[in-house]
Amino acid sequence: MEKAAAAFAMETPKELEKGLTLEYLALPSPISGRGGVVRFFLLANKVVFTEKLHSLADWGGSVKAKYVAEGISPAGHLPLLWVGDGPACSEHISLMRLVANLTQLKTAKDADCWSLYAQDMVADAYAEWRGDWASATFGGDDAAKDTYKATIPGRLKQFEGVIAKAGLKGAFISGDLPLWGDSALFSLISDNIATGYTGVDAVKEFPLLHQICTAYAGIEAVAGWYGDSSPWK
Structure with a gap:
């Protein structure tokens, strides 16, 4: 962080x-x-x-x-x-x-092809989970929400494995500032906490995910946007 x-x-x-x-x-x-x-x-x-x-x-x-x-x-x-x-x-x-x-972001310019592939891999894997979260949250009844909630431990485990395969080049996958894969994952896990499907303690069981999320939440501009409503407090 x-x-x-x-x-x-x-x-x-x-x-x-x-x-x-x-x-x-x-x-x-x-x-x-x-x-x-x-x-x-x-x-x-x-x-x-x-x-x-x-x-x-x-x-x-x-x-x-x-x-x-x-x-x-x-x-x-x-x-x-x-x-x-x-x-x-x-x-x-x-x-x-x-x-x-x-903007020629330095983190992206300095990243090798495998690191950028890892960003894409995480972002591609994230897409299905994001769609399922949106369907349950905005279109699902209580039963659908409960069914979705039951999938969260397995999904956290899945993404811990994805991140372990990708490796971390710093606080994030490609360095000490986040790119698109890091951003997608942080926002989705944060949204799952904010909508009551999981909690910070559950994420702590997955150290790589927890590192990415707490590092992201600790960036001044991100913390400033959340204010007192941050799910990571």
Whole structure:
């Protein structure tokens, strides 16, 4: 955790000339969702951005239909990332890779191909779990939530194995600041704690996952976003 905090303190802010705007759902704090994954990634790497937030009611009402009809988000997905005036870019894992390239993040530039593969491996494995969490949380009845909750110990064990295979090059998979795989995993585990499917003590049983999550939560900008609502306190 100290390595991540120190690395963050040494980073200089990165601002694109055209500007970046992250458009995503405003979920009940401290839940983050897919948009929160990108937000944490930007915050943790000191990438300057502005936000445009939608409530669930507004997005599910007329806004989503408008964005699909006008081709702004053809698949009807949030988050979106606007580089200057656009066009809007979509799909949250791809957005983080894009930002890493646009801003020439040192952690990504210095990483070897195997470390970047490990980021992709974690992000790919995460996608199914994120979808199942969203389905249970926003569309499932009590029985569906209980069924989903029963899968969490096995999933934590699975991802501990994934991280063990990938290895850690510092506080995170590729160094002392997080990239897209770290960000996806941190946000999802945090969301599972925030929505009552697991707890910090359960995560402590998996030392590599716990290291990534506590290091991420300890980064000043991330801790500042959570305030007193952090699931890691």
